[in-house]
Amino acid sequence: MMRETVLSPKARQGIAYWLELWGARELLFFLAWRDVVVRYKQASLGIAWAILRPLLTTLVFTLVFGKVARLASPSGDIPYLLLVLSGMTPWLYFANTVNECGNSLISNSSLITKVYFPRLVVPISGVLANFVDLGITLVLLCAMLVWFGTGIGWHILLVPVILITLMMLSVGLGLWVAALNAKYRDVSFIMPFVITFGLYLSPIGFSSSAIPEQWRGLYGFNPIVGVVEGFRYTLFGDRYPFEPWTLGFSLLLAVVLIITGVTYFRSIEREIVDII
């Protein structure tokens, strides 16, 4: 007997959906691969662009915050350039992922209206594709760490915790944006502003220690703070001031965003073809 599939209003719920998503993992891989290949084929500088972009932004931020605004590194033996690059690494991943996840449904609308697959594949493939960029930036960061000879300690073992939090935060927010974007067309105009504001509101070009003492607690409620400062802590160790609760808060918020994001996305998913 051949496998029987039942399509009904209730069919795509519960465990069946997640099994289907697992079955679509090859598609997930291919969409991510397509995004990566196309991105570097289109850029005139190709793969070099993946190194130049974080490097140039980092240089500009180092000049503006370190030289012009004369902000100091929290510890004398952490070069300001390294401080900025270690902030830029998680930030660029976060910004690109939210942006790409957010636009994924619209940019793949021709696919979505013609072929069926679990729609979660589309935003998730964007997350995967950005791992390549993140990897390249991490290699750049490692090279810088060796160059400046700051050395690393046992704290480096906490990096996976940071990266997982970062990924969950990006995906959670990305899913929300993707679903909202499919439903409301002005979301794609709002998001670039939000991301740009986020860059300056987060401790990317400076350290949280530059924030006045009395505001620092409040500042910790920016979920990026926990991730970025946590990341710096894993690189520089106890030399770097870090408040663990901020990372805890980021992780908690990430979990909440993922759960609500997936739920909202799933509720939009059934009508997505009708509204896109």
Place this chain on the structure above:
Amino acid sequence: MSYAIKVEGLGKRYMIKSGNTPRNTLLRDEIMSFVREFPRKKDTLKEFWALRDLGFEIAEGDKVGVIGKNGAGKSTLLKLLSRVVEPTTGEIRLRGRISSLLEVGTGFHPELSGRENIFLNGVILGMTRDEVRRKFDEIVNFAGVAAFLDTQVKHYSSGMYMRLAFSVAAHLDPEILVVDEVLAVGDAEFQKKCLGKMQDISAGGRTVIFVSHSMQTVTSLCNQCILLERGQVRKQGAPSEVILDYLGGDASQVGRVDFGHGKPVGDDRVQLTYGEVLDEAGAAVIEVDIRKPVSVRMGFRVLKNSGTRFIPNFHFIVPGGTYAFVTSPDVLNELAPGDYEAVCQIPGDFLNEGTYFVGLAVSSYDPGLTIHFFETSALTFNVRDSMEGSVGRHGYANVMPGVVRPRLPWAVTEKR
């Protein structure tokens, strides 16, 4: 026989906002109207059922044509079957893997090479990577793009692009294939190739669902036909029967088509006024017995004295586009302005059973050929074989091949 597809109580509802307040497509508007209209007014939504309480069963290995007017629900059914949209009520049971071709080249990326696109497109359409790898050479050969595999497809000609896209789709190998007629685009040669490939697929015992506007394609490809009307099944059965029901659905048009209203068909010398298919008794019909004669009559109006010797001619075409024959009168006269009728009788025991399409034309030759009008497939009729006393049966119950099945003089004698 077990079913491949079973549809029960299927319904798809769309909500349309009535009046002049469209759905909020801006987040800004949604927030504003939420603030302004708190507590929220009840939305004035109008329901529209694209499909309602639809039910049918399709046996394994059947080739089913789905026909119906625009808005009858064909596309919605197609989308539901291919799972692009979800049903509002009811259910669809599918046995085996289903693939749908709503469009060729879905997911092709212009920046990627032909090779890369074959893999990407194959996986998008539901193959695994290993399957694509196995069929890779076959796909490339069918498309005939071997020399351009590593060229970005944005540099392909549109013909090459279509061939490659169709080739990937044609090698899907599903148990159930859902095809939209928009697939059959491109030049005539490519269309023929597409249809040929689809015939191959269906010959392999696969179940095929084919949505089309072309009655000819449906009759040539399908052994079953479903007629949709206003979101419901109006008729299911053999293609010729269902198509007749569909074409004869408007009672005033049974066996007769009038061209008097609307845009005139013809030129400044002669115009077509009507066409009809008549039985022995002279009544307009859409179906005749295979043993009985059938007449085709055409009315035309000569507009001026031009000294032209008009040639009325009828073109008989069978599903699939093959010409059965073209016929015109032996004797031609110069015609003064006025209304004329041209009639041609086809004897009984001449045509084969099945559907015939009749093209109506008037041309002239003096000395170059002028076509004053040519209405292809203006008329259609069905020849029914009642199996009794018809030519060549002798108890054989299957389809008799051939465009015609004439009764011819035979002699079987013992040789001395």
